Amino acid sequence: MANKLKAAWQANKAVVNGWLAIPNAFSAEMYSRAGWDSVTVDMQHGVQDYLSCVACFQGMQSSGVVPMVRVPWNEPGIIGKVLDAGAYGVICPMVNTEAEARALVQYSKYPPKGTRSNGPIRAGLYGEAGNYQKTANDEIVLMPMIETRTAISNIDAILDVPGIDAIYIGPSDLSFSLGKEPKLDVEDPEVLKIYEGLLAATSKRGIAAGLHCGSASYAKRMIKMGFKLVTISNEVGLMVNAAKAAIAEVRG
16 A cells, blocks of 8 residues: 555645544544544554554544554564554654664564564555565655654754654653643744754655644644644544533533
8 A cells, every 4th residue: 555645745745644542443433534644543642552553443444544653662562563453654752862763663664674573464454465565664654753852962863764754743742851841832932943953854855744733723834834744633632622612602
């Protein structure tokens, strides 16, 4: 299966990414049909485990979105399992050094580019039968999360690792790392300047930059700034905000 995110980035287009915290196939199925380009199952901070990740992938498959996972850590066991489940993108938290970026690539790619073990139990269903192993190394998107002062200082070395397709900025942890309040839609001039530096570093290498946003309006601003992937909150946040607005309207 060709990865539609890679095709969009090659055409210099931005993509809009959904985010799943709820471990349920039905909510994933309904949510994935809202018009997202990709939908990410959050196994780090969401209420997701491996079986719920598989169920969410099964729920969203008919929508045609690109299925992705934020893994809980840069560890070969879980990375291999989510890829076997059908993830076409891996967002990996707390990648701070060149060595950690190389490890992410190694865990995610089949030989000779990596050490991923063969056994795509669900992933083999995508595309033509028997073709998955031939295309997986080229089609799966690898996105290390850049979310610390250390990662910023090592950004050039991280971006120069072969196999890194994009970065994903975690605004809350980045702010935390700088001694600031952790939040999504950052207006702090120091953090926005860091965003500009990361966009310059990625764009000159043809690498996409992604950002987790708290609102649609901020996400739209960030696309104009140069980000090629924006996430809008998650399904829990959108649901709760819509419920609050409806209740406020009735009681207002």
